[in-house]
Amino acid sequence: MDECDVVVIGAGHQGLVAATVLADAGLSVVVVEANPTVGGAVQSGEVTLPGYVHDLYATNMNLFLGSPFFAKYGAELCNEGLRFARSAHPYASAFPDGANLRVTSDQDTTLAMWQEHSPADAAGWGRLRELFEAFAAAYLPIYTSPQPSWVAMKSVREVWRHRKSMPPGDLAATLLSSTRALGDRYFSTPEAKSLAAAWGMHLDYAPDIAGGAVFPLLEMFADMLGGISIVEGGAGRLPDAMAALVKARGGTVLTGARVARVDVDGSGARGVTLADGQRISARHGVVSTVVLPRLVQDLLADAAVPNGMSATARNYRFGPATFMLHLALDGRIPWRDPRLSDFAYVHIGSYVDDMARTYQQALAHQLPEAPLLVVGQTSVVDPTRVQRAGQHVVWIQVRMVPSQITGDAGGRISGTHWPDVREAYADRVTDILEAHAPGLTGQVRARAISSPDDLERANSNLVGGDSISGSHHLDQFLMLRPSLGLSRYRTPIPRLFLAGVGTWPGGGVNAISGQLAAETLLRTLRRSRFPQIRPGSRPSSSVHPG
Template sequence: MSDVDVIVIGSGPQGLAAATSLACEGLTVLVLEKADHLGGAVVSAEATLPGFVHDLYAMSMNLFVGSAFYEKHRVELQENGLEFVVSAHPYASAFPDGTSLKVSTDEGDTLKMWRAHSSADAEGWQRLGQLYDDFTQVYFPVYSSPLPSKSIASAFRGLWKVRATTPPAQLLQLVLSSTRSFGDRYFTTPEAKSLAAAWGMHLDFAPDIASGALFPLLELYGNMRSGMSIVKGGAGKLPAAMARMIEVRGGEVRVGAEVVQIQTDGRKATGVQLSNGEVIRAQRGILTTTPLPNLVNSLLSKQSVPSKMAEAARTYGFGPGTFMIHLALKGPIPWLDQELSDVCYVHLAPYVDDLARTYQQAVAGILPDEPLVVVGQPSVIDPSRVPNPNQHTAWLEVRAVPSEILGDAGGDLSEISWDEARDIFAERIIDKIERYAPGFREQILAQVAFSPVDLERVNPNLVGGDSVSGSHHQQQLFGFRPSWSLNRYATPVNGLFIAGAGTWPGAGVNCVSGPLAAERLLRDTHPSKRAFRRSR
């Protein structure tokens, strides 16, 4: 395949969703992936021991399940082997005294939990429910649309509809609030405030960063309403199912194919060169999921990059790193609070000030002494991931850590590389879990850890181990992602389009930017439009 209609660079969920959308329109599509596997950050493998299947990076698929892409292609994806399992106990936060706050998809049970914990927090939780319902009426049309767009007008109409129950000023206040102020407004106990603030850290919203409240609200209530969805048998089945959709329509998905240059003819992007010297031409366009700085600095020649694109790449900011650990376990995690045994995500923070300190340490290059650990228990709801019924896997995400180590708040390590620190830091994390689950270490059969450096080695889009491909702070969100001059998925280079976590609506397996970028490519490169340009 030397000439195709469209080349897609990157086989993560956004790249595959874009390629699928284009293939469904009858275009010949070639997906090029540098790695030896599909999926970007949606990958599963027997990383520890044979028969133990681990989601190496992303695990929760709630955003995908709720996407328009999945709704449109659900039947074919299922026919291609994609199946989800859903946890009825999506998340919890555990605390040093052995207590926890555990959220259930049974809203009555969740309210009972809150009332047993604090009547004031129960009342705040109920108020949050009304806020969630009203806010999502306004926000979801914006989330699933390019920005800026007519979706903003829909949002203003939504404000009018919900004004009787939630004043527009209150919704605006939510969008601007930090997770600390959000928690203080609706909760009274430190445990409840921590439950909310922990969700902000999944992105890069420390407790005191403006606009951090948006994500916790969506996760707190959204996960309660829908449960936590993961792919049955491992996350890798999702990109595999999407790849089959592309191939059955005449497209090709090629792994081990590193693009080293996007070629231009002075007017538009024309094709790509691979690391083996092969040149492939694209008749309609090129769509990449590469973060903007990588795109500008590695794939485009300096003379082909317009000044506003170069400036946007220079100022694009990445967040702190992520540390991952995967464990094969001989039995379940022995939680002090046994009610946690069937929860999909357990947050170990423990409190809001700990989260704030962790983030500040990470951005200063200091290894945190008390980082947030998200303990995923996928085999509890998907036994197909383990060889024997009593065995389990654990998915540990540590947020946040420095991309480069300059010091150590724990006092054990200082000014050493991640390759030297990886295993020592992993033991610190296991020690922390041991305090919440005595005997945890004895359950470990095998383990593997990925430092921020490892994450970037495996996937260059995770710059500095930033698992969300760029900060989500307000200066780099909504229409400013990746920048105001490059929003709506087109670039100043004709025929070159961008999608991925570095574009709106940002991180997560949401399959929004891929299809939207595909729509933009179809519109901008339509033959009638090209003919009009030639006639001018």
């Protein structure tokens, strides 16, 4: 196809969301993807042994299930074969002495666990629960809306209306807190403080980074209430089903089609030219899910990019990198406490000071001696990932590591390039897990490693192996993602729109920015009085398959 209404660059989940919304409005859409498969950072595959299906990058689908996109298209995705497996044992934290904390969807069981661990921590958990309930109602409209917006102002006013039950000063102090301060405010034991801080490390929030408290506050209780859900049969089934929605609406999804440049003339973005020389014209615009520095440096190199947009691209900051380890096992992980075997996630990061040290070592280009491990027990949640009972797959995300290496904080690994140290670092990760689960090493049948270099090679948005494609610190959050002038998905180049992880609300399989970018483009066209543009007419659905 040489001409269409809109070209979407990138067939990650946000690009497919944008394409579905645009096609639903009656536009002809072409999605172009450089990789041979759709999905971006939502992929799965048999990377260890045949019959062992691993999620290669993202695995937790809670944000997607809670999105407006899923509310509308969930039933149709279900008809395309998409199912979710849910764990009622969402997360736990394990500690060096064999102790652990376990949060389940049975709230009475969780409260009893807290009471047994520490009555003071149980009381703090209850106070945090009250804060979560008050805050979540105000935050959800902000999370799903462009920023800045009137929706955010309404949410602030709603908080003010309930100021007697939720003092705004206390809420603001908590939300601007670091994860260390959050733990110190509500908990008394180092284990409880560690449980909260571990969630901050999923993003770019080391224990002493301001604003880091928001994500743990939301995750601790949302996961308790809803459990953790993953895609049945492998994460890659989600983008496959989404691509089917695009095609069912007459859209085209081209894989193995790398964009060489966005074609821009005096009137704005007019389409794209592919690496093979093919040009696809776009009558109404281009939606790019490419993170801004890559877009400006690689795809707009021949265009006159406005100074503000160029400056934002130059100043955009990526965070520390991630290291991934996938294991094929002959049995469940042999935890010291067998109760941990039921949990979707087990955090191993020792204590708050250890996490702060890990972050600092990564920033100093040192291989951390004891990084945080997010141990995903995938096949416990979804037994279809393996062919026979007793087989298991394990997903381990290691946070944080450096993109560029100058040394080893542990003093035992030599080498300053990831190809030279990846195997040794995987051994370190395995040794850490072995200390919590004696006998694990003897159960490992095969492993697959993704170093930061591997992550960026697989997905150019993961610059330096940053799994969230850009720091989420306060200067790149809310209306500052990627900058105040670019936060509402429109660029100063006419007909060029932004979506993806480099825009609000950032990381996670949330299906938000793709929809908001598409709606921004549609509003632009309606103001231009294009009669063929129609509002989405398909009924909303609250179906929650699986």
